[in-house]
Amino acid sequence: GAVVSQHPSRVICKSGTSVKIECRSLDFQATTMFWYRQFPKQSLMLMATSNEGSKATYEQGVEKDKFLINHASLTLSTLTVTSAHPEDSSFYICSARDRRAGQTTAAQYFGPGTRLTVL
């Protein structure tokens, strides 16, 4: 149980295009999902917290107009990188917390990540 899928696993796009990444909880419902980014040899850095039915909460320094997050259902959150540029090339990974977990310290379940390369 507790499987999170992420699609696509890898994407290469031209500069200026937009890319959508999907994060799905397959066997549980998630009121909260998280989007992280990892640059080479760095730690996972939280970009935003995605809340079902409400606006996402963005971390300081993350442009909300560039990284659009939609959490329209209890099992799906999407991250759209708008007008992507080479500096947006990174590894993007989502996680989700089971709504039944209750406590805020419960484990998060991760997707396998998406490698984005912007040419």
Place this chain on the structure above:
Amino acid sequence: ILNVEQSPQSLHVQEGDSTNFTCSFPSSNFYALHWYRWETAKSPEALFVMTLNGDEKKKGRISATLNTKEGYSYLYIKGSQPEDSATYLCASHRPSGNTPLVFGKGTRLSVIA
């Protein structure tokens, strides 16, 4: 700013050896510490969530201890096997206690058969 540090950055051990590595975090306003195992091309897998000082958790050959007063946690692997090769991440909650986690850079373990 919450800094989570992990050491060593990488580690090579022989099959059968036992090993351990460290996660350091600020001891003030501690809420919980998470350990994850991340195998290449797979999703990070939750190993432990630890909240109490002196807590010790075990999962098979892997165990972890927690010292919240001095701000560190150890992860131990007994009798390492090649399938233990992975990056081990630790993460702590921000002092506000919200669910977002702050991760260390991880310890990359390679077990040589």
